[in-house]
Amino acid sequence: MVGGTDDQGAPVPTERPLPDDSDAVLDLAALRAREYVAALDTDRVRPAGVGNGATSLGGPLPEVGEGAVKAVARLAETATAAAVRASGPRFFHFVTGGTTPAALGADWLASALDQNAAAWAGSPLGTELETVAVSWLADLFGLTDQWDGLLTTGATSANLTALAAARRWWGQQHGVDVDLDGLTGLSQVPVFASGHVHSSAVKALGVLGIGRSTVRRLGEDDSGGLDLAELRDRLAALDGAPAIVLATAGEVNTGAFDPVARMADLTERHNAWLHVDGAFGLFAAVSPRTAHLVDGVDRADSVISDGHKWLNVPYDCGFAFVRHPGLLGSVFTNTGPYLPGAADPHPNFGNLGPENSRRSRAFAVWATLAAYGRAGYRELVEHHVGLAARFARRVEREPDLELLAEAPLNIVCFRHRRPGRTERQLDELNTRLGEAVLADGRVYFGTTVHRGRVAFRPAIVNWRTTEADVDLIADVLLEIADRIE
Numbered sequence: 001m002v003g004g005t006d007d008q009g010a011p012v013p014t015e016r017p018l019p020d021d022s023d024a025v026l027d028l029a030a031l032r033a034r035e036y037v038a039a040l041d042t043d044r045v046r047p048a049g050v051g052n053g054a055t056s057l058g059g060p061l062p063e064v065g066e067g068a069v070k071a072v073a074r075l076a077e078t079a080t081a082a083a084v085r086a087s088g089p090r091f092f093h094f095v096t097g098g099t100t101p102a103a104l105g106a107d108w109l110a111s112a113l114d115q116n117a118a119a120w121a122g123s124p125l126g127t128e129l130e131t132v133a134v135s136w137l138a139d140l141f142g143l144t145d146q147w148d149g150l151l152t153t154g155a156t157s158a159n160l161t162a163l164a165a166a167r168r169w170w171g172q173q174h175g176v177d178v179d180l181d182g183l184t185g186l187s188q189v190p191v192f193a194s195g196h197v198h199s200s201a202v203k204a205l206g207v208l209g210i211g212r213s214t215v216r217r218l219g220e221d222d223s224g225g226l227d228l229a230e231l232r233d234r235l236a237a238l239d240g241a242p243a244i245v246l247a248t249a250g251e252v253n254t255g256a257f258d259p260v261a262r263m264a265d266l267t268e269r270h271n272a273w274l275h276v277d278g279a280f281g282l283f284a285a286v287s288p289r290t291a292h293l294v295d296g297v298d299r300a301d302s303v304i305s306d307g308h309k310w311l312n313v314p315y316d317c318g319f320a321f322v323r324h325p326g327l328l329g330s331v332f333t334n335t336g337p338y339l340p341g342a343a344d345p346h347p348n349f350g351n352l353g354p355e356n357s358r359r360s361r362a363f364a365v366w367a368t369l370a371a372y373g374r375a376g377y378r379e380l381v382e383h384h385v386g387l388a389a390r391f392a393r394r395v396e397r398e399p400d401l402e403l404l405a406e407a408p409l410n411i412v413c414f415r416h417r418r419p420g421r422t423e424r425q426l427d428e429l430n431t432r433l434g435e436a437v438l439a440d441g442r443v444y445f446g447t448t449v450h451r452g453r454v455a456f457r458p459a460i461v462n463w464r465t466t467e468a469d470v471d472l473i474a475d476v477l478l479e480i481a482d483r484i485e
């Protein structure tokens, strides 16, 4: 449709190519979202028949669209029926947090206001909100030094971002600007970790050209715990040459922690960069009851964590902190005649991480911290740690269940056992049991392999989770086990 002229002959705007039915679409989305959220406490985690829900949305690309109201209504209908209730109270798989009411509301606003949190000039609001959010997070975790920080899409991208800073530092120690000239001609980067190291940190090293296989795992035993004496010897043998040390604060199978403070003693003495992956475990810092687990984290060179896990903000959100002001900017600054340069007095978060254009994740982070404060998050962490301890005691009491590791935080690693079965038969039985639990759908948690044994590892990270929800893990498992040979 083409615009014409008004009665005075002035041009009127060309009509928009798409109709504006925002009001109706937003009302519809809000209504369906409200219904979904209201039923989260009672719905089955995996509704019966789920698994092929999206197929009814397939078919060829429509030549002529059905319109926004119809399309969104159809999507809402199918999606709410098909969604695994990952934001509900009985989803214990992976380490999947829910969304607090404040975070969800704020995240809707982030979409409505559609701020690009890359450059101050484009969104002073997004930039200023992220500055506040990052400083509140640093405060929450006791990172009181001068840290540069930013929000990322998750812990994987936060690992990548922080380790890119570590790589730059390592090059500088050799007198080389690796971001300018690459790693060619340099020796292999020495990287040390315990057996707890997360696959995403290893993946980041691969992406950065340091290489996945460079990581030396200095495991004390098959539980993955760090051999500190070996780390000391390996660093001493480098004779002052720089290295990167990866600490894991909260291992995914058991919630185990590397001894960060004692690692910091060594990295400070031997010219090594200490990186701490605390994707969920960093939240131990929020409670005086668990803060000892992350003792020394403020002495690291870089620290990362997730927002979409224990902070309970919607996907996707993580954060990275680097205790070398300016270093992230040196790695990630993106120049162009139309972009803010190094002299810009305002922060430009697009120059601190891999992405240029960025969603304003600070909306949700700011809102949830403003809504519940330090005390709210302390209560949340202590509630979950208490639930994990309660569940671990139940496992110890049940003759048919076996606790496979200490549960220092919010993950409980255990398995089903039966007298007279070999280890292989138990692995096979627990694998089948795990599949049956997911198909049943009343509670949801996955299997892993811990010290060579197939095990369950429910993780408690959702603000909605109660004692009754956690009790159902053992109730459902034992009930299903009774039916399985």
Ligand SMILES: *Cc1c(COP(=O)(O)O)cnc(C)c1O
Residues within 6 Å of the ligand: 095, 153, 154, 155, 156, 157, 198, 200, 201, 248, 250, 251, 252, 277, 278, 279, 280, 306, 318
């Ligand atoms: C979950 C997790 C990650 C990866 O986080 P994503 O948010 O999925 O990218 C990294 N490290 C640890 C220890 C984790 O638990």
